Amino acid sequence: MSVLNVPTMAEMMAKGESPDILFWVGCAGSFDDRAKKITKALVKILNECKVNFAVLGAEESCTGDPAKRAGNEFTFQMQAMMNIQVLDGYEVKKIVTACPHCFNTLKNEYPELGGKYEVIHHTQLLQELINQGQLKLKDGGTFKGKKITFHDPCYLGRANDVYEAPRDLIEKLDVELVEMKRCKTNGLCCGAGGAQMFKEAEKGNKEINVERTEEALESNPDIIATGCPFCNTMMTDGVKNFNKEDQVEVLDVAELIATAADL
């Protein structure tokens, strides 16, 4: 495996350099074993395309999203203001992140607290890299003929109206993109949002991720693709619930693209 080139902002600054874009890794992308694979897939692509990027490393901290959704505005704003101090200290202008929750918070909720940046989701960056010819997918397509369904993360789709970038990427893979009955604006949540990821669900008759995975499996996909580390966890657990983990993979769009580009 080739060594990943992951400069930190501090290292770059010491060298008197500044990156074009900051990769906001997020807590899941930094600590969750499954999400770390997504992080690495994205970095491989960034390295391949020679994108001049950096990460904050140890200086990155939770955006405060789960605190805000849980109703703790104090914790959220403390986190936000500390992060804004760090980001502004490095004069960050543009941010990419593979987590729709970080994406939403940085893009929509930081400006009012003084943090104004151009924030994009990694599917938007990948789309740009491919469209501009910087990233080439290998011929013959690793996924050729496979059936893939895309689960819309709420904080990417409904919350920010990004529906096409991930679909556009999947369609470049020469695969059959099948839509679930509830998709795009009508997409059903995976069950993790609103700080639910960190607590047991309230009493009910079914887990939300089971309901969603059931729907995804109805279209008989080979792969359930998504663009959020939390959705990924929920859908992976859902697939295990139906004992289908040998037949159906849950992958992030970045992983699909990295594989298709033979990285």
Place this chain on the structure above:
Amino acid sequence: MITPILFGLLLVVGFGFFGWNVMKVRSNIKLGRELDRKDNSGARWKTMILVAFGQQKMFARPIPALLHFAIYAAFVITQIELIEIVVDGLSSGHRTFADSLGGFYTFMISFIEILSVLALIATVIFLARRNLIKVPRLVMSEMKGWPKMDGNMILFMEIILVCCIFTMNGADVALHPGEYNFAISSLIGPALFGGMNPETLHVLEQIGWWGHIFMVFAFLNYLPYSKHFHILLAFPNTYYSNLEKKGKFTNMESVTKEVKLMMDPTADPFAAPAEGEATEPQRFGAKDVTDLTWKNLMDSYTCTECGRCTSSCPANITGKLLSPRKIMMDTRDRLVEVGDNKRKHGSDYDDGKSLLGDYITEEEIWACTSCNACVQECPVNIDPLSIIVDLRRYLVMEESKVPTELTGMLTNIENNGAPWQFSPTDRLNWKDEA
């Protein structure tokens, strides 16, 4: 000359009582907290025209959308005929506009008649959906009792209204053979009323005429007590829609002030509040309806309890207690109660009850995933999520009542900058892991 007087009296009482009730609703909505929704009027008009006037979001579900559109179109167009009824009533005239408008008059009435038939069909189907087919979202637990009766009553009133129109027009056609050429009543008039003597026909025509106008006023005055108020409030409610991205939650200015104070080493924590600043701090989040914004309260009066929100809510679909529709219904019910209390007992009266606790339980609000499906679904841009979030804010920041697992998550964020217990220095470990 008794008719114009009677009619004038009906007008005054009908509009007067309605106006009085509207003022009550208005003053109730104004109990909410301030919120600026005056910006960007261009985008606001556009939203209102598309979403309220054009019913854009209804068409996500085409069958009820078409049926609803038939009733809506009939309702809007019938208002034109109502102008004539008012003129006739005040002047003791009969079809005042018929002569001056000529062929266009026939076209207008015919158009209204065709729409009325479509509306009648739609009404019957809607009754069937509620009472025979029992469409799940229309018969859920919060729809028992008054909400169920309310829904049916509106539909029955519509049927009576349409029957009055056709009795009026049909009897008129039978009374004056060959004079009117209306699309529907020219057919059903002779069929139903043909052969009756002119006196009976005249009485029938009068029953239809008075019945129609009486139902219009009954309907108008029923609105402020009913979920059906949406036919009016849909317009301002969509005009004042949230134009921001749905994922953006409001920033709490009061917290910003505190946090800035905490982060500023030169700040004097004991400084007296600046001139003009409120000395009594506002409650964080919402415990009762008066802690919500006026838009939240307008939302609650606009809700017509269609349940699209609830039928798309992941928590509700999987059997949790949360129903976004119930959040709106509870908010409205509590607001009516608070408003009545204030009018009866003075503005400082406290009945010891609150929205959170007496109407909405903690279990409901903690089931929300903040996925925005309810906000997306609502055909009149109601936002149940912002109420849920404000109730959470109150619980967490005022009462420190947080589900246990979330306490751990919050502590982790505060201590080590991640919702899990990892050291911030390990953030980049993934780089070197195989």
